[in-house]
Amino acid sequence: MQYAILFYESAEDFAARQDPARADYWQGWASYSGTIGQSGKLAGGAALQGPETGATLKAGTVQDGPYADTKEQLGGFFMVEADSLEEALEIAARAPTAGTGAVEVRPVLPMTQGEG
Amino acid sequence: MADRPLQDPARRAAESAVRNAYGRILALLAIRSGNLAIAEDALAEALARALVAWPQSGVPEKPEAWLLTTARHLVIDTARKKSTEASRKADVRLLLEESEAEMMAGDSLPDERLKLLFVCTHPAIEPGMQAPLMLQTVLGLDAARIASAFLVRPATMSQRLVRQKSALKMGGIGFEVPGREEWPDRLNAVLQAIYGAYNAGWEDHANASLAEEALFLATLVNQLLPYEAEAAGLMSLILHCEARRDARRDAAGRFVPLDRQDPAGWNAARIAEAERVLGTALRMGNIGRFQLEAALQSVHAARRITGQTDWASILAIYDRLIAVSPALGAMVGRAAAIGRVLSPEAGLEALDSLPGDRVAQYQPYWATRAHLKALMGSTSAAQKAYRMAIGLTSDSAVRNFLLTQLAQLG
Numbered sequence: 001m002q003y004a005i006l007f008y009e010s011a012e013d014f015a016a017r018q019d020p021a022r023a024d025y026w027q028g029w030a031s032y033s034g035t036i037g038q039s040g041k042l043a044g045g046a047a048l049q050g051p052e053t054g055a056t057l058k059a060g061t062v063q064d065g066p067y068a069d070t071k072e073q074l075g076g077f078f079m080v081e082a083d084s085l086e087e088a089l090e091i092a093a094r095a096p097t098a099g100t101g102a103v104e105v106r107p108v109l110p111m112t113q114g115e116g
Numbered sequence: 117m118a119d120r121p122l123q124d125p126a127r128r129a130a131e132s133a134v135r136n137a138y139g140r141i142l143a144l145l146a147i148r149s150g151n152l153a154i155a156e157d158a159l160a161e162a163l164a165r166a167l168v169a170w171p172q173s174g175v176p177e178k179p180e181a182w183l184l185t186t187a188r189h190l191v192i193d194t195a196r197k198k199s200t201e202a203s204r205k206a207d208v209r210l211l212l213e214e215s216e217a218e219m220m221a222g223d224s225l226p227d228e229r230l231k232l233l234f235v236c237t238h239p240a241i242e243p244g245m246q247a248p249l250m251l252q253t254v255l256g257l258d259a260a261r262i263a264s265a266f267l268v269r270p271a272t273m274s275q276r277l278v279r280q281k282s283a284l285k286m287g288g289i290g291f292e293v294p295g296r297e298e299w300p301d302r303l304n305a306v307l308q309a310i311y312g313a314y315n316a317g318w319e320d321h322a323n324a325s326l327a328e329e330a331l332f333l334a335t336l337v338n339q340l341l342p343y344e345a346e347a348a349g350l351m352s353l354i355l356h357c358e359a360r361r362d363a364r365r366d367a368a369g370r371f372v373p374l375d376r377q378d379p380a381g382w383n384a385a386r387i388a389e390a391e392r393v394l395g396t397a398l399r400m401g402n403i404g405r406f407q408l409e410a411a412l413q414s415v416h417a418a419r420r421i422t423g424q425t426d427w428a429s430i431l432a433i434y435d436r437l438i439a440v441s442p443a444l445g446a447m448v449g450r451a452a453a454i455g456r457v458l459s460p461e462a463g464l465e466a467l468d469s470l471p472g473d474r475v476a477q478y479q480p481y482w483a484t485r486a487h488l489k490a491l492m493g494s495t496s497a498a499q500k501a502y503r504m505a506i507g508l509t510s511d512s513a514v515r516n517f518l519l520t521q522l523a524q525l526g
Binding site: 086093094096100 | 267268269272476477502503504506507508509510512515516519520522523
């Protein structure tokens with residue numbers, strides 16, 4: 001079963017990406033994704049640029065920035081192979097920003113069901 | 117560990133009184149009605165009624181008796197609605213009345229919590245659900261809080277708890293203390309579940325008070341079974357670990373590893389209690405895994421007096437521990453001790469002998485390996501191991517500590 005792990009990061013975490021004094025930010029992410037990769041469970045994913053760099057289409061209008069004006073914003077996601085939601089949660093709990101933001105875990109809808 | 121809700125002794129005493137009352141009343145209701153789920157619902161309803169009634173009428177002279185009587189009537193009502201056999205109804209009523217009479221006679225309720233502990237760890241209960249079930253039934257913790265500590269969806273945890281209780285009912289499993297031939301395995305299951313609850317609280321710093329709940333359970337078992345050496349061993353182990361809780365973080369919230377902790381920051385009263393309980397256990401002459409783990413902590417605690425850590429003793433205790441209980445954690449701990457006593461190379465050799473598939477995603481293995489490689493001056497191997505350890509850490513303070521160690525390698 002595949003699960004999407006969605007990382008919602010605080011403004012401080014987004015700022016750390018550009019901060020030379022916060023090399024630990026990227027080191028934490030590189031180590032984290034490395035261990036998931038080593039376990040053979042990583043099925044994909046991406047880091048996203050900051051919410052201010054994008055735009056949202058909502059009911060026919062284009063707005064600057066993200067869809068929801070929340071404190072934490074989507075910073076990236078992984079797709080992982082896991083036997084259960086608990087296993088995916090265990091992986092999610094190790095995210096470097098789990099303590100400062102939010103991590104959401106969602107089972108992926110198998111394509112055969114989506115196409116029906 | 118941002119919250120330290122149990123620092124205040126008055127609050128701790130109040131929480132302890134509630135924990136005591138909850139398990140005692142539930143045990144009586146469950147044993148007499150033979151149905152854990154119905155007993156829990158009735159007690160929850162009685163507690164809800166108390167919250168309405170007591171602020172108006174004042175707290176009754178015997179609050180536990182009030183709760184038991186109220187819950188007892190609710191159990192009888194439920195039994196009456198559910199049961200089709202008139203005789204069964206009468207049995208329930210009779211048994212519950214008997215328990216009330218017993219209780220009114222004394223100052224406190226008879227303590228039947230041992231039976232509750234054994235039911236929660238009955239072989240019919242899934243191993244992974246024994247600790248959660250114990251936390252819910254003996255201490256009255258809600259499913260959401262248990263779910264967070266065990267990293268499970270709250271809705272899933274609730275469903276699983278309900279399922280375990282119906283398994284007990286379907287299996288006709290009685291609330292009884294196991295017989296002699298089953299005793300060692302069943303007692304071990306109780307101790308394992310408490311230790312499982314403690315570990316969930318240890319890892320989850322946002323939920324640190326779960327560790328305190330586990331200490332309460334360990335103390336309870338030791339009190340109910342004062343002649344079981346391993347029960348005392350578990351209590352001593354948890355006391356020792358909890359004695360150092362505050363010292364594991366500096367004033368800025370950063371992780372401080374054991375060998376860099378200032379013993380002045382350890383809780384002397386808890387260490388003294390841990391030592392006393394361990395001494396009692398060891399005199400019983402029935403050594404086991406929990407006593408040996410407590411003995412390891414005892415050697416570490418001795419640094420507050422001697423100023424140094426006796427690693428040779430630690431290694432000797434690990435050797436005995438592995439002979440009794442060859443857990444991966446103990447084997448990694450032994451390798452770390454070899455690294456101290458002999459040389460980092462020898463410690464590494466011990467690590468290399470561990471099965472690769474079992475250590476591949478085991479954080480303590482990588483953290484120990486990184487430390488030993490760094491001591492040997494093998495920078496790139498140390499970096500690789502630190503990255504693995506960092507990626508496998510869920511405690512952010514520990515992760516930051518490891519990130520700093522990695523950065524210092526250059």
